[in-house]
Amino acid sequence: MTVDRDLFSQDAVDVAPLLLGALLRHGDTVLRISEVEAYQAGDDPGSHAFRRRTPRNASMFGPPGHLYAYFSYGMHVCANIVCSPEGEASAVLLRGGEIVAGHSEARARRGASIPERDLARGPARLTRALGIGLHQDGADLTVDPFELTLPTEPVPALTGPRTGVGGLGGGVEFPWRFWIPGDRTVSVYRRHPRAG
Template sequence: MLDLTRDPCEVAPELLGAVIRTDVAIRIVEVEAYRGEVDPGSHAFRGLTKRNAAMFGPPGHLYVYYIYGMHWSANIVCWPEGQAGGVLLRAGEVIDNHELARERRPAAKTDRDLARGPARLAQALGIDGSFNGISLASGRIELLASGEPVESTSGPRVGVSGAGGTASYPWRFWIPGDRHVSPYRPGRS
């Protein structure tokens, strides 16, 4: 397993090519790093709250949150316990149990769109609020390292408003040319 006690910006590109598995398996092709209280794009920028508490928890757990009043998104918690940090799972390719992923994502027109975006990825995996704070070693969800370095590129995070969404924070990492990577959209300024 990857060393998740490190800076999310170090961990993020190493997650590319890894597999996240529930009863569906997805190869990770796009992620974003969030560095807690030093990162204006992070949910933990203003400190510990009930909502973001899992982000301050032990590394190797999930921080799952509800966004736009309709979607779940999942982050892998990094850094030592007490220091908030995480890597958002932005996009992936379903590699096992396509049938169940399609059931969970009936709006997906193609298999390419099953996990193309953080809410779609969480939905395809069946991740909801009950996964918040759960360990990646729980048996309910697991992370399998890719075993080989994967080529990656980086740039500004998708849809992050303010300073945290600018080129000063090139903490979105993806596998160049992979058709499952989500499109870039800047945040509101």
């Protein structure tokens, strides 16, 4: 079944664990999500929207259930699912998953020699494997060529500090990384040098 759009009107922290095991389709490629991170509205120093609305983070303030895609480290694109009602900015970063359909397309985008489990292990890898680009920032994820399907049964989840987040927002104060225990497509945890 396809996802009800109202689900994403909740805060990102509440939505994030529900996305584990969910399927995200883009065209012919389908991803089973195994790892996510929540970035909250309001007082989250790790969020791109913490200071103010800018051209880059504008879609985070847009309608829930849409895509927030941003350019990272000069060469990567990362993808979020926007949460909270329109005007309030929270989002769930997609950090890892398993390609369950469209392997040939994913491999064509990622490289022929990439091991199966690494196709979408990591936020920038995942985005590239699915073929998502910056031009799709703000796109509605509940409308073709996108489709979201929630798991029919509850999926176990573990929680911990967010990866790669520095300064405030990087410590154990914000344990908003969620992953499926034992899943081999979960990215390796790397603590930011400046994490609290």
